[in-house]
Amino acid sequence: MVVELISVGTELLLGNIVNTNAAFLSEQCAALGLSCYYQSVVGDNKERLTGAIQTALNRSDIVILTGGLGPTTDDLTKETAAELMEMPLIMDGHSLERIEVYFKERGLEMTDNNKKQALIPDGAIVLDNDNGTAPGLILEKNGKRLILLPGPPNELHPMFKNSVKSYLASLEDGIIYSRTVKICGMGESKVASMVQDLIDSQTNPTVAPYAKTGEVHLRVTARAKDEKQAQKLVKPVVKELKNRFGADIYTTDPEISLEKAVVDLLVANKLTVSTIESCTGGMLAARLINIPGVSEVFKTGHITYSNKSKRKFVGVKKSTLHKYGAVSEQVAKEMANGCAAITKSDVTVSVTGIAGPDGGSDEKPVGLVYIGCCVCGKTVVKEYHFSGNRAKIRESSVAAALTLMRRCVLEYYSEVTFR
């Protein structure tokens, strides 16, 4: 089946906000095996919105609209869709009650405008909104389907996952099932070359690579009559990928991020951790601390941006700084070791590099970064050459630091071999 997305909102046409909803829905639909050939954005304007929905209905089976379900007079999506599908608006007692409860629970007064949100196109399927007042709606007629969803991501995402996903899956013959194999510390082209035969030869399941900063995800997707059958198709391919990439795979769980995998590894081994950052200036610690529960293992983070602070806080030697420079293997090593000595942490990670735009030289160009990791007294330092602007170099450094931490802990604790 072919799905098409229409995002409604003048704020998108003015560039005030980035259209993350389209990316979210596209990814979700792709994972369900639906084809999407067009996305579009229109403003809160009845005539243009009508035209956009008509065009979409002519060329696609399912049209998903986001936005324009709010209580104000600007919000026209529901009215426009109802008119086009010839389904007059009627008051929905269930939705009205939910909206009343929503306001009561928050001690807020409900306005007549909010009552308008309980009006639904006659015959529509209502999707409860657990995080706002606008219900989602599915309008079916003559084999065409309009799905109306709220614009705020914190309302859209749970509604999609809880209601829309199973609805879309039920429309297809059989089901789509996918597993994601997440690899860190390898470039996209290397990963792709290692699985090119699988990408080329397979049709069900398919293997597709997705590049992230410092990571590559391989998604294995199968279509089958039921989940059991699909799993049977996917399983040997995932096994083959595990054979090929071994310990460079950090998870096959879609919900687990690289930093979550690292924190889980530290918690599982009861290893405390401290960070010491120069060019990344706290980004590594910030990413670790974004994981709820990190407090079990995170001791302290240090940002020693200046040479003086590198000496004062972790005891990097003046002579080392003088002889090798702040961005050097030796300083990365002394930072990691000094941090371990002072914080008494089991694992310490140091980052020192040149993020640019200034500060580079022929010998030490912008993008040169050293990362050190000390696990229980054993220190490894690696040299990296990243490209891109200041922000990109810092992001790449953080991903590399997480990858190195994971590798050092695994190598210390088990007989794991990396490529």
Added chain:
Amino acid sequence: MVVELISVGTELLLGNIVNTNAAFLSEQCAALGLSCYYQSVVGDNKERLTGAIQTALNRSDIVILTGGLGPTTDDLTKETAAELMEMPLIMDGHSLERIEVYFKERGLEMTDNNKKQALIPDGAIVLDNDNGTAPGLILEKNGKRLILLPGPPNELHPMFKNSVKSYLASLEDGIIYSRTVKICGMGESKVASMVQDLIDSQTNPTVAPYAKTGEVHLRVTARAKDEKQAQKLVKPVVKELKNRFGADIYTTDPEISLEKAVVDLLVANKLTVSTIESCTGGMLAARLINIPGVSEVFKTGHITYSNKSKRKFVGVKKSTLHKYGAVSEQVAKEMANGCAAITKSDVTVSVTGIAGPDGGSDEKPVGLVYIGCCVCGKTVVKEYHFSGNRAKIRESSVAAALTLMRRCVLEYYSEVTFR
């Protein structure tokens, strides 16, 4: 004039990347006074791309396409546009030479595919690409205009600012001129209520608010026959806004971010700075360190996530932690003061709060954050209540910390009054 955007790329339809180009171009076009009623996304498919361009040309004066200018066979934008505009492709010597130099400088080999990138539609205006191999192109015919730009943001942004902007401005009778007044530490509804009369009553210039995390930007835009005339229209409105918001305006320069304003203020006053963060876990330091040149003033950052580290590294008293809890005015104060004593920095900032999802209570709910700022021995602590998820609460905390730093430094050094 009416402009329309088409983003080309299957990776957008699969949700692999977020369409930040559309937001960037929409914002730029809005600032130029161009109306944009539609954005769309199509894949690398000739038939559908042709249809999308035709539809756009029928309803808009200018169509900006991004993506699909690469060297591979997937990349079809140029070929499709040239065919539609009936402008056959010819080899452009100037572009070919630039591409050859690009590869030579990088020590890379140039393939025949790359030569293809120097083909241009006969009669097109060529826009040099300083950051990649695909030149931008402007195709004009019968009063319609197609503008073809590369997809990678690091190529697109400079090309737009250096070439496309002035081209678009030249198409309009007269010019559009805007100034942005950036306000921190005030909510959007409060700012809007303070300028509602200006928003309602003015047509040239117009005043429009844009909300960012912890900031509100007011854009004043005038249309006039030349820049001098436009400035004359804008100036009194900006003056009026300065009267109303006073020191809460941190800049009227579009290139200056809040962290840049804070760093500039510290550099101008020769004040060194150190940070000590709990729930934000390094995000505040990371934002400061994103400003090139911060090394002049930034001494150290500390991330004391655990109670133990708060005691050990900045000497927060055990009794204070016991009596008031880690998230308290008293602890924020001791963190800022302790950091000042240890680092000998002129300015220190502390953040301690509950970012969730766990750890909240009736008395201290998720979103409660204390931020302390010590300037040369004088310490101020403020209490905040932020909403949203863990990431949003942390972001809001960082914006509030920057705002508080700015305010404390200004109040210490000058007779500035804040609302």
